[in-house]
Amino acid sequence: MTEVDITLTVNGATRTGSPEARKTLADFLRDDLGLTGTHLGCEHGVCGACTVIVDGRAVRSCLMLAVQAAGSEVTTIEGLAMKGASEGGTGRRAGGGEMGVLQQAMWDSHSFQCGFCTPGMIMQAVAFLSDHPDADERQIREALSGNICRCTGYQSIIDGVLLAAERGRERAAREQR
């Protein structure tokens, strides 16, 4: 077995580990760091459930080795509540019962049913909205097209992301005044 020592930043905290080379970032997050909010569906890059943010970009954590994340900054669903408002969070610490802007908008829109695809959908949408705060429905559909949901038919998810985008724009307008 080939094990490699790595140090990376996960949700703002420095973490170390010695994963086997073959271990995916998804398994490292779940098994070694106990961050089981990242879900694994297909484990070969088709379903999008394991999407996390690495160095500011949405990636599939089942298609990246843990050793490849050495030195990177990783954000998982657990890290969202503590992110700043501009990154989709509330700026408050997790555990205070506060959800991020996107999470709250999806709650209000009854976006999800079983919850399996939820973390991947949210991480993909957070990454997309931070780059495209003015996105319209067509662009949001395209951005989420790689994330599979087997419950909802997607409309409620799209509604939630649209609502988050609208609230984000309203907040930006308020802050400018």
Add this chain to the structure above:
Amino acid sequence: MKLPPVGYEAPETVSEAVELLAEHQDEASVLAGGQSLIPLLALRLAHPAVLIDINGVDELSGVSAADGWVAIGAMTREYVAEESGTVASAVPLLAAALPLIGHEAIRSRGTIGGSLAHADPAAELPAVARALDAEFVVRGQSGERVVPAAEWFEGYLTTSRQPDELLTGVRFPAAGPGTGVSFQEVARRHGDFAMVGLATSVTLSGGVISDARLAFAGVSDVPARASGAEELLAGQRPSAELFDEAARRAAAGIDPPADLHGSAEYRKKVAAALVRRGLRAAVGNAQEGQ
């Protein structure tokens, strides 16, 4: 499934990577973006003894333009090329194809060199490289060689890269004045591999087609130029009748595979439709630019 046990090397220079390839030969797989190789490992379709991870080889990333060519390092990620102003202005066909690759999260990691070395005949980039006669730069211990696209793709997932060679970059010719492009594809779902894809590049000169390039994805074991249609188009004025005839010739010249997504006959019809759409779009694009 989880990945099988595998050795791991992370060279920091091209020379180190080439040394490792010389040592491990075909026991090694080069790991670039991993968006094709890691699924192959998970599905037990690839069984390398060692992964040579070139993500830390900084000299392999970047886009540069010189002497009428745009050189793209093999490790350049697809989203980086997608956001590159150089690619958008000088290689518009590549710029048109990039957003069609997989999904956003795939393009965050996937690389230009990785897709072209993997050589899936249904993928977008091989068709673009074939249409534009791109040049592949490979490095081995005995030095560097340049392979034209026509000789790069040898078969399904097979290129002329030798086991001890590393693809270091790809050069695309910069589009000349009067050139219009289009990338068309039909897939069952957005982001899937296309059942049929078509890269089209048309150059107009004084209202006449001076150069037409059509390369299909997904119709054979390598990306395929529609040379019969290209010959018909050269020297002609664009017209709907001309495009119809080009579509007939292009479809007659291919023998596409059949699978549960579509019969060979259906793929031929799609191919003909894509030729008509691709030519209309590319010619329109060329006329706008004039």
